[in-house]
Amino acid sequence: MLLAYDPATNPLNTTEWAFPFFECIHIASFAMSVGTIALVDLRLLGLGIRHQTAAQLVKDTMLWTLAGLIIVITSGLVIFTSDPLRYYYNPSFRFKVICLLIAIVYNYTIHRKVAMSKAPPFANILVGGISLLLWVSIVFAGLFYAFT
Amino acid sequence: MSPAEFSQWVSGLDLFTSLRESALAYPVIMSLHLSSIAVFGGLILMTDLRLLGLAMPNMTVSDIIAQTRIWKRIGFVVMITCGVLLGGAKLDKYYDNPYFQLKLLFLLLVGVHAIVFHRSVYGNAAELDRAPAIPAIAKTAACLSLVLWISILSFGRWIAYYERPGERGAPVTSAQPVNRVSPAQ
Numbered sequence: 001m002l003l004a005y006d007p008a009t010n011p012l013n014t015t016e017w018a019f020p021f022f023e024c025i026h027i028a029s030f031a032m033s034v035g036t037i038a039l040v041d042l043r044l045l046g047l048g049i050r051h052q053t054a055a056q057l058v059k060d061t062m063l064w065t066l067a068g069l070i071i072v073i074t075s076g077l078v079i080f081t082s083d084p085l086r087y088y089y090n091p092s093f094r095f096k097v098i099c100l101l102i103a104i105v106y107n108y109t110i111h112r113k114v115a116m117s118k119a120p121p122f123a124n125i126l127v128g129g130i131s132l133l134l135w136v137s138i139v140f141a142g143l144f145y146a147f148t
Numbered sequence: 149m150s151p152a153e154f155s156q157w158v159s160g161l162d163l164f165t166s167l168r169e170s171a172l173a174y175p176v177i178m179s180l181h182l183s184s185i186a187v188f189g190g191l192i193l194m195t196d197l198r199l200l201g202l203a204m205p206n207m208t209v210s211d212i213i214a215q216t217r218i219w220k221r222i223g224f225v226v227m228i229t230c231g232v233l234l235g236g237a238k239l240d241k242y243y244d245n246p247y248f249q250l251k252l253l254f255l256l257l258v259g260v261h262a263i264v265f266h267r268s269v270y271g272n273a274a275e276l277d278r279a280p281a282i283p284a285i286a287k288t289a290a291c292l293s294l295v296l297w298i299s300i301l302s303f304g305r306w307i308a309y310y311e312r313p314g315e316r317g318a319p320v321t322s323a324q325p326v327n328r329v330s331p332a333q
Contacts, residue, residue, distance in 0.1 A: 016309075019309075020302075020305050020306050020308075020309050023305050024298075024301060024302045024305050027182070027185060027301055027305065028298060028301060030186050031185055031186050031189035031190045031193060031301075032190060032193055033190075034186035034187060034190055035186060035187055035188070035189060035190005035191055035193060035194060036190060036194060038186070038187040038190060038191070039190070039191065039194065039216075042219065047219075048215050048216065048218055048219055049215045049216070050215070051207075051211050051215065052206055052207055052211065056206040056207075057206075059206065060203065060204045060205060060206050060207065061194070061203075061204070064194070064197070064203055132187075135186065136183045136186070136187075139179060139182050139183045139186050140176075140179040140183070142182075143175055143178055143179045143182055144175055144179065146175075147171070147174075147175040
């Protein structure tokens with residue numbers, strides 16, 4: 001099945017505007033998902049946001065984070081179909097997928113749990129820092145794909 | 149000095165030449181540019197959605213504006229610094245690129261937007277908190293901000309796909325996004 005698929009027939013590769021269009025959707029939606037998670041992270045790190053608890057911020061951003069993640073992954077899968085084998089064998093892409101899986105699981109387990117509870121400051125800083133680092137690594141890996 | 153000569157002079161500067169030729173620095177700066185979009189663009193988006201009354205109900209308008217301001221400023225500086233480095237390194241290729249020109253124009257409009265709406269919206273947040281409903285001027289500011297930033301993002305992406313008339317089929321360099329199907333697949 002997979003072998004029978006010829007990317008050259010994919011509308012992404014035959015329509016001039018299609019590929020950049022999905023890239024724009026991908027970038028805007030990662031701004032939405034990563035940006036809302038970063039808002040919680042900045043609170044956990046104690047940087048800038050003080051009037052709201054991390055728990056309030058999680059509740060306020062939850063739906064937007066989820067919507068962003070769904071759109072970013074869907075647009076990512078569409079982009080992936082433009083050249084599946086190239087992506088599959090690319091080390092940056094593999095690193096990105098692994099980080100993404102870890103980041104999603106982390107976000108809905110440890111990150112959520114710590115943000116929703118009254119954790120000691122060092123736990124907040126650790127959890128918020130790891131979260132930011134994970135999401136930024138995914139952005140880096142996504143970009144480095146184009147250069148490797 | 150014509151625009152073409154000027155841009156060739158800029159991209160020929162030592163800093164930009166070494167940046168363009170560096171296999172690591174160029175993608176790292178591009179990644180930083182995108183990371184600042186992720187973190188700080190996200191904050192702009194949430195502020196706009198709050199002004200539209202669509203998100204962040206536990207945060208007052210003045211809370212979200214005041215508490216994210218410093219991060220938006222830092223993000224803006226990082227984003228612009230990286231953007232200048234990326235643009236400068238290829239100014240000779242970009243100066244007559246219509247998407248590049250539109251992006252610069254819209255960035256100017258962001259400045260105009262900030263000046264126009266400062267008194268009524270962004271510098272007037274305490275007043276907005278007291279208002280029974282978010283006034284139309286604040287919603288207008290939020291909508292325009294969304295349109296401006298989404299346009300800037302899209303023009304930015306489209307810069308890489310523009311080819312000067314007559315230069316079609318120019319060899320794809322590693323710094324250009326790779327989306328063409330390689331014939332050998």
